[in-house]
Amino acid sequence: MILLKRILTFSLLIILSTAGFAQEVLWASKVLGYSSEYRPESFGHAFRARQILGEPNKLPVFGNSRCAWSPADADGRNEEWIKVGFSKTIQARQIAIAENFNPGAIVRVYAYDPSGKEFLIAETPAAQQTVTGRMLRVFPKQEMLINAVKLVLQPGKVSGFNQIDAVGISESTTPIEAKINLTKGMNLKTQKENMGDAINTKGQEVAPIISPDGKTLFFTRSNFEGNIGSPKSQDVWFSTLNDKNQWTKAANIGSPINNAGHNAVTSISADGKTIYLINVYRPDGSMYFGFSRSFKTKTGWSFPKESKIFNLMENATSMELTVSPFENTLIIAVQRADTEGSRDLYISFLQKDNTWSEPRNLGPVINSADDEGTPFLALDNKTLYFSSQGHSGYGEADLFLTRRLDDTWLNWSKPENLGPAINSPLWDAFINIPATGDYAYFSASDKSLGQEDIFRIRMSPEIKPEPVAVLSGNVFEGQTTKPVKSDIVADIKESNEAFAKASYDAETGEYRLVLPLKEIYKISALAEGYFPVSEDIDLSGDSTFRTIRKNLYLQPIKAGQQIRLNNTMFMQSSSEVVPSSFAELDRIVSTMNSYPAMEILLEGHTDNQGEVQKNVKLSADRVEQVKKYLLSKGIEGKRIQTKAWGPARPIASNATEQTRQRNRRVEFTILKI
Structure with missing residues (x-):
């Protein structure tokens, strides 16, 4: 060990965030050794030495954290130590040590140069502090190259577990600070609004689930005399938005959703006709751990039906989950054997037998050694909101967002804190957002009427x-x-590619689909006894939220019925069928297979651009190409007749390209069935 000529005392500064300061900080990237680590659980990595790595997970807030390193014993008599390395060597002018809980036990700080030489750069007696935590900073007077740091503690001198959140070095003497990763450009002046006594009571209101159209709010209420079970049990309540844009007095959703046990809606389908619930319902009124779904009927909600998740966790007792808008993906908050710490977020996919795959951990970008929960996957199928106690924030639990980076569902952006307008020093969780994206609804403890309330x-x-x-x-x-x-x-x-599904039943209301922008979609309606109909919805040029009304009209399968096929089946002046039309032609094949005696007449039409004879030939070529496709799928040629009309039978004006496109079409008539 080389002792510097000037032994430094510690410098303590707690500084608020300074906007616009671009200071590079290297946070420890590897553990090179340690004396012990606290292991209170058989699985997970809470309090382990690895928790000291990376930027702070607790600071600038102080207090106990599972995301910090802690020696094995509180108040131990022996010295404890940990040595960390950095991704590169720098001319360090500052070392920052994030003591998040019970600070004051550090007695010596060593630094190491690239050759491995050890330098004692700071030494001070251990002493009980009057603060919960602190950012401890050491400023060596002598410049030196550093790529590793060792901390030595005397836990017996400072009561309780002495926790260290992170260690950083910098070439700057500007004090290193712990920062909350806020979304860039965020409006910090927006104020949250308590939903008022139509929704909130002196009891507990949590877990708001807003219908995609923003007109029905489901939530969970407990500690309330109006619940079906005991006041302490959870019931599902709901409120609707009236014509005056006001939320009506909340009502109990009643049986079969609510019973004597704990009941809660955890997600809703994009069309608002399926709700997902915690627990599995038995006919006798009892329940067990799992989740279920209930369908909207003309008289209310159906008895909840179990949805099975393979190998979820035999001894799990609680979970929260969100169902993707296309109802083929689950994101689950649950504690499993492969957890990072407490509850983690997991991904599960719908299988062909309508069960769900074994959950897979979303990884350390999202999951920490502390608790991650209350997930909500937005209707864009990309933006995930969740609560966490393991990422730097403002209080007990904060709300964050992350965005999916690819179709593996395992790569996510670095979580961003939703800021102090939403997150308080207390508990904040359960965010939910309708399709418009205008308001977010969430649960919070701060400024509530009683216990936790619902805010927007x-x-x-x-x-x-x-x-x-x-x-x-x-x-x-x-x-x-x-x-x-x-x-x-x-x-x-x-x-x-099939992207989304919905159903239409006049008794339960309109169909509804939520579609991300920047795509062209083919919307099809299918019903027994009718030929499927398709229409294109072009969202490729849209960039803002929009609503679209589209009634669909089905033609019955009967002799004499004429059916018009998609008018974008061909490129202009071409008889080649575009691949995007294969699915529609396959429906003709399916229909003719279902009706073995069916015979059809294919008729081809063009616009009026160019010579008439050429257009007649083009229309003939087009119907022959359609016939050729049907033959390739096993339909007998004697069941298909063809006729070419060229431009002779327009159904729209030929004045513009948009209307001419309607005239370039193929129709078929059912001759015999």
């Missing part, structure tokens, strides 16, 4: 999900306008 806040653009479009409408029979119970499917036109 107007969303600033920086923390909104990506905008979507909401497509809704009815499905009718073409001639009679009689409502037709049907399934609605949205395919991405370019790839023919």
